[in-house]
Amino acid sequence: MSRGRVLVAMSGGVDSSVVASLLVEQGYECVGATMRLATNEDDRPGERTCCSTDDVADARQACWDAGIRHHVFDYTEAFERDVIDPFVTAYEAGLTPNPCVACNRHLKFGALLDRALKLGCGFLATGHYARVEHDGRGYHLLKGVDAGKDQSYFLFGLTQQRLAHVLFPLGGLHKNPEVRAIAERLGLTSAHKRDSEGICFVPGGNHLRFIEQRTGRVAPAGDILDTDGNVIGRHEGALRYTLGQRKGLGVACARPVYVCAIDTVANTVTLGGPERLMARSLVARDWNWVAGAAPEVRLRAAAKVRYHQPDQPCVATPLPDGRVRLEFDDAQRAITPGQAAVLYDGDEVLGGGTIESVE
Structure with a gap:
């Protein structure tokens, strides 16, 4: 008997390929889906970007190996509107945006999750290294057990309603050697595929050239x-x-x-000098509390102001307008407006937002 119907987000990489096969083994009825988000490498000779034809082919092969159907959904218009345009606007305003946060919030766990539910799937599964747990108080978003691969930093925008329909099968595993070993056991063609790096839609990592070409302004x-x-x-x-x-x-x-x-x-x-980069507090906007509501009092916790930063002890103060002030025990280096500030209680993500100002 099926444990439920799942739409599996398939990028063509080893992580999502393993997710699909693991869920089939666990008794879920799965359907694979690749999001087409931008023009691919065939349109930019010699420069690899996201959504390449090779990636789509690898995702299709992984679905074939898992014995499930594969679909390609076109979200290029939404990606332009919700990720690329804000990315360009932020850079032109002197900010340093984090497009992965926007993509997760608006595309993967926005548009794609909505489509999963419309297709009769109770869950959307992805290859993120994070965990979801449920108890009498609701759903909890937790770090992945692999500290080097933990991606909870990018997922603070998830709400209780969204977490109820999300599966992260890799959250309790380590990328090396566990996930790679599973891929080899399953005979997946992506078992030794290199991990993607950088901003997926910026060829060669050159954001200035990308912005100039897109806007026509040097x-x-x-x-x-x-x-x-x-x-x-x-x-x-x-x-x-x-x-x-x-x-x-x-x-x-x-x-x-x-x-x-x-x-x-x-x-x-x-x-x-380096002393000019140090600051003790910040204010973040567009804040999301994963539990659904802000605490009524100041909260003792820890925060990251960049991915892979060790948790930094701080006090979080909810402001009347929905923003949040974080005051750190120790001065932090190069707190960067436009980046994400994410609040943790141990392994649990309490919430996060976009750094607006440094105090």
């Missing part, structure tokens, strides 16, 4: 300043720089300096 040259406002050099486009950057600055200084401010209105980049 980032103008401008002044590089020191922290006293003195001009110490020239840049070839402020969008080339990120907060905390040290290499490739094009300026010779007597001591190590870092990008400590980017002003896209004035078109300046400011360099300063």
Whole structure:
């Protein structure tokens, strides 16, 4: 007897391929689905991006190996609207966006989960390294047991209603050697496929070139300043720089300096010593509390302000307008507006939002 009908998000990689086969072994009725999100490598010769024809073929082969049907759903318009356009807008405003967070919130656990439910599937399964548990208080989003692969940081936008229909079969496994070994046991063609890296829709990782080609606007040259406002050099486009950057600055200084401010209105980049990057608090907007409601009092917890950062002890204060202030025990380096701040209680994700300002 089937344990339920599941739509499995298939990227063509080893993780999603293992997910499909594991769920079939566990007695679920599965259907594979690959999201077409952007133009593929065939349209950009020599530059690999997401949604390549090879990836779709690998996903189809994995479904064939698992004995399930495979579909390709076109979400290019939604991806442009909800991920790429905000990415470009944020960079042009001097922010450093995290498109993976937007993709998970709007596409994978938004549009694709909605489609799964419309197709009569009770669950959407993905290859994320995270866990979902349920008790009398509701659903809990937890870190994956593989600390090196844990992806809970990108999933803070999930709500109670969404978590009720999500499966993360790899959350209790380690990528190496467990998941790779399962892929080899199953004879999957993706068993030794390389993991994807970087922003999937930016060819070669060159975000400036991507933005210039997309907008038709070349980032103008401008002044590089020191922290006293003195001009110490020239840049070839402020969008080339990120907060905390040290290499490739094009300026010779007597001591190590870092990008400590980017002003896209004035078109300046400011360099300063490492002390200029340290801050104790931030305010985050678009905050989602996974439990469904904000706590009534200040909350002692821990937070990350970038992926793979160790948890940092802090106090979270819900603000009347829905934003959240995080005050850290220790000063944090290069807290970057546009990135995600994610709050944890041990292994549990309490919530998260987009860093708006650093205090």
